Amino acid sequence: MDRATPAAQKPADAAPALxxxxxxxxxxxxxxWPRWGLTHTGVSANNVTPEFEQTVAQxxxxxxxxxxxxxxxxxxxxxxxxxxxxxxxxxxSRTNLMKRSGGxxxxxxxxxxxxxxxxxxxxxxxxxxAEHLEDAPYPKHFDDFAKLSAAVATKYRDVKYFMVWNxxxxxxxxxxxxxxxxxxxxxxxxxxxxxxxxxxxxxxxGPYLGFDSNSTGASELRGPWGVVNQNALDAFEYWFKNxxxxxxxxxxxxxxxxxxxxxxxxxxALGKFSAVTTWLxxxxxxxxxxxxxxxxxxxxxxxxxxxxxxxxxxxxxxxAESGAATALYWNPQVKQGACTACMWDPQSGAELPTxxxxxxxxxxxxxxxxxxxxTSSAPGVxxxxxxxxxxxxxxxxxxxxxxxDGTEFALQPYEIKWSGR
Numbered sequence: 001m002d003r004a005t006p007a008a009q010k011p012a013d014a015a016p017a018l019x020x021x022x023x024x025x026x027x028x029x030x031x032x033w034p035r036w037g038l039t040h041t042g043v044s045a046n047n048v049t050p051e052f053e054q055t056v057a058q059x060x061x062x063x064x065x066x067x068x069x070x071x072x073x074x075x076x077x078x079x080x081x082x083x084x085x086x087x088x089x090x091x092x093s094r095t096n097l098m099k100r101s102g103g104x105x106x107x108x109x110x111x112x113x114x115x116x117x118x119x120x121x122x123x124x125x126x127x128x129x130a131e132h133l134e135d136a137p138y139p140k141h142f143d144d145f146a147k148l149s150a151a152v153a154t155k156y157r158d159v160k161y162f163m164v165w166n167x168x169x170x171x172x173x174x175x176x177x178x179x180x181x182x183x184x185x186x187x188x189x190x191x192x193x194x195x196x197x198x199x200x201x202x203x204x205x206g207p208y209l210g211f212d213s214n215s216t217g218a219s220e221l222r223g224p225w226g227v228v229n230q231n232a233l234d235a236f237e238y239w240f241k242n243x244x245x246x247x248x249x250x251x252x253x254x255x256x257x258x259x260x261x262x263x264x265x266x267x268x269a270l271g272k273f274s275a276v277t278t279w280l281x282x283x284x285x286x287x288x289x290x291x292x293x294x295x296x297x298x299x300x301x302x303x304x305x306x307x308x309x310x311x312x313x314x315x316x317x318x319x320a321e322s323g324a325a326t327a328l329y330w331n332p333q334v335k336q337g338a339c340t341a342c343m344w345d346p347q348s349g350a351e352l353p354t355x356x357x358x359x360x361x362x363x364x365x366x367x368x369x370x371x372x373x374x375t376s377s378a379p380g381v382x383x384x385x386x387x388x389x390x391x392x393x394x395x396x397x398x399x400x401x402x403x404x405d406g407t408e409f410a411l412q413p414y415e416i417k418w419s420g421r
Contacts, residue, residue, distance in 0.1 A: 023371045024278065024323035029287045031368025034104055035324075036316070036361045037066025038331045038343060039292065041074050045349065046097045048335060053097060055349035060101035063359040067103030068291070068328050069094040070166065071152055072111045073133045080113045080148050082121045088155065095156055105159040106328075108208070108291070109149045109191060110166040116141035117170070136170025142187045146194035153199040162195060163250050163291060164188050164206040168235065175212055175258070181235040189244040196245070203247035207239040208291055211253035211276050215261055221279050224264050225272040226257045233279075240283065248287040248325065249280060254294035255315065262297065266307070267382075267395045270295065270315045277322035287325030287367075294330070305340050306414035309353055313393045313416045316357075317384045320365050329358055360418060364389045378402035381411060385421065392417045 045056035069091065071079050076090040091107075098105045114128050115121045116137035137145045153162060165184065172179035188206045195202050213226040221228040236251070253276060255269035256262055262269040273293065280288045295311050296303065303311070319327045331343050339346055343355030351359070364386060365371075374385035380396035383404055394400050394411040401410050404419075411417055
């Protein structure tokens with residue numbers, strides 16, 4: 001990602017500009033809301049050494065962003081192995097990392113202890129992790145999970161934001177059929193009431209629902225990128241109509257279809273993110289959060305790193321232009337070995353290009369940023385601009401010369417270039 005100076009001033013015979021971007025009105029959030037951030041997964045900076053954690057925390061603190069952690073799984077062990085026994089060490093470690101790095105803390109209230117879903121009391125076994133982590137609590141234990149959620153909110157009083165559950169886990173096993181949205185909504189409402197009773201200041205959101213899509217099908221939401229599963233839309237509609245309350249709505253999804261297709265291509269498929277965000281914002285004034293988003297097919301597809309970064313940057317442009325309030329990167333961190341998609345180097349803790357990209361968007365395009373319509377003379381270059389800064393993304397595999405904002409720029413294949421205005 002280059003922050004090079006402009007190549008030259010605008011030539012007299014520059015190509016005509018593209019149509020302006022469809023920039024939506026910003027969501028009703030604090031103008032200082034970072035918008036961008038990450039979810040800590042199985043491995044994070046606190047799982048190496050204290051020195052490593054300090055290095056990463058110092059780097060992250062230079063551009064504070066939203067940071068999310070689950071209460072069980074994804075780097076945290078069972079927080080309530082027995083009915084009267086809590087284990088907070090892992091959550092303490094992760095929340096301490098978020099605090100040390102200046103993060104805006106978020107906790108995802110998922111997943112559920114084994115005894116709430118048919119398993120035994122006690123620490124989770126290897127088989128329990130492998131086979132039952134994503135099981136939903138039994139309805140008879142919805143109240144127990146709500147009490148656990150309230151205990152989390154009470155213990156972590158400096159955490160203001162809570163997402164309820166994750167991707168309808170256990171409530172939607174066959175996506176060709178309707179989800180158990182009534183069951184999820186019942187759990188959500190119990191959690192919402194319990195958390196609000198314990199912490200009236202807490203902000204609670206759901207349904208953390210995956211908007212998967214296919215190339216064909218009957219659905220009210222479709223585009224060149226495919227067709228959103230109508231079962232997902234129905235599940236959202238039911239939750240939205242029957243929820244006790246919410247301070248924000250949460251969804252996730254991939255630009256890739258369930259059959260690993262990118263329609264019409266890797267960059268065109270990103271239009272799904274704007275389409276879903278717009279659909280949601282037409283239904284509610286609540287801020288729209290993307291708890292996760294994906295753009296590489298999960299079929300062992302490997303792109304050159306410049307292309308992967310360019311697709312990620314273009315997807316973030318979609319979120320900003322459509323008025324998404326939050327977009328959290330699912331950080332696939334590892335302890336050792338190569339990890340091109342990681343935010344920091346597994347050995348040194350140094351910032352990697354993905355981390356730099358998220359930090360740059362956090363700095364220049366928080367939720368309150370005033371977006372301006374700036375176009376490129378080259379069709380393959382996407383632009384996002386605010387009064388002081390803009391970012392250009394070459395979505396082609398060829399070198400491109402383009403005029404943007406009255407200035408000519410040269411971009412290498414898939415290059416991301418930042419420029420002051």
